[in-house]
Amino acid sequence: MTTVGDLLIDSVAALSKAGVKEARLDARLIIAHALNITPEKVFGYPEKVLETGERDYILSLITRRVEREPLALIIGEKEFWSLRFVISPATLIPRPDSETLIEAVLAAYPDKKANLRILDLGTGSGCLLLTLLHEYENATGIGTDFSSEALAVARLNGRNLDLSLRAGFVLADWNDGIADFGAFDIIISNPPYIPDGEESELQPEVALYEPHSALFAGIDGLQYYRAILSVLSGLANTGCGIFFEVGINQGEAVARMMEKAGMSDITSRSDLAGIKRCVSGKIL
Ligand SMILES: C[S@@+](CC[C@H](N)C(=O)[O-])C[C@H]1O[C@@H](n2cnc3c(N)ncnc32)[C@H](O)[C@@H]1O
Missing domain, CATH: 1.10.8 (Helicase, Ruva Protein; domain 3)
Structure with a gap:
């Protein structure tokens, strides 16, 4: 007994x-x-x-x-921004640090009724895009990923949160350029950013159970910022806000890349640990 x-x-x-x-x-x-x-x-x-x-x-x-399988994978969900997101082995587990990007967008666009079009590159579980659509009641958005399994989870989250009429999830690899989805007011991305050499420093929960295609990004961890910045033209309305999540000590380098790509108003926001976590700018 x-x-x-x-x-x-x-x-x-x-x-x-x-x-x-x-x-x-x-x-x-x-x-x-x-x-x-x-x-x-x-x-x-x-x-x-x-x-x-x-x-x-x-x-x-x-x-x-x-x-050492992550708790979130065992129970199949994770809370983000007080919303519940289904997750699977194909999706990154939403991180509290990523709420910094949500805060940065909300600070830059205080009108919650605005008619915004939002693009999320590398949407995973859809947590970033769906959270923003939850906050901006008149906004619509597209989340892209090159993992069809992740997109299925994102669509399920859209249905669970009653947001599927305003959220589209599309299979797209940013290395192939981005299809003509029209122009957006806000473009967000939390791309993979861990340098390849740092795998051995990760907790087993991350290294063994989260999709490596959502984690690693070349020798310096910056290769996907470069790739994404090179495909943004044509996707941005005038004044479009670009918001990137960045890894520890990557803020300066990403800000410089954005400057070089001609963006203005470049600024960063730190997470609760004081680490620069979101770098944003505008395409004029
Ligand atoms: C760090 S995860 C972020 C997931 C989610 N946005 C979040 O914040 O939890 C990066 C995402 O980018 C996707 N990804 C990686 N390389 C990609 C590529 N070349 N094209 C499109 N998506 C890609 C991965 O599948 C993964 O879902």
């Missing part, structure tokens, strides 16, 4: 031993997910006896976490 309380203690021990930092929180969230109850209830009913099937299912999920 196994109770929720017993299983919680064993799970926390197994996760801690495996080097999982937030062992207690993760164990609680996994048990809550498996039993379809709120995380609070996991602590509230320690004496609840589990059926064998329930116990085995929880143990299988805990084992995945012990193997």
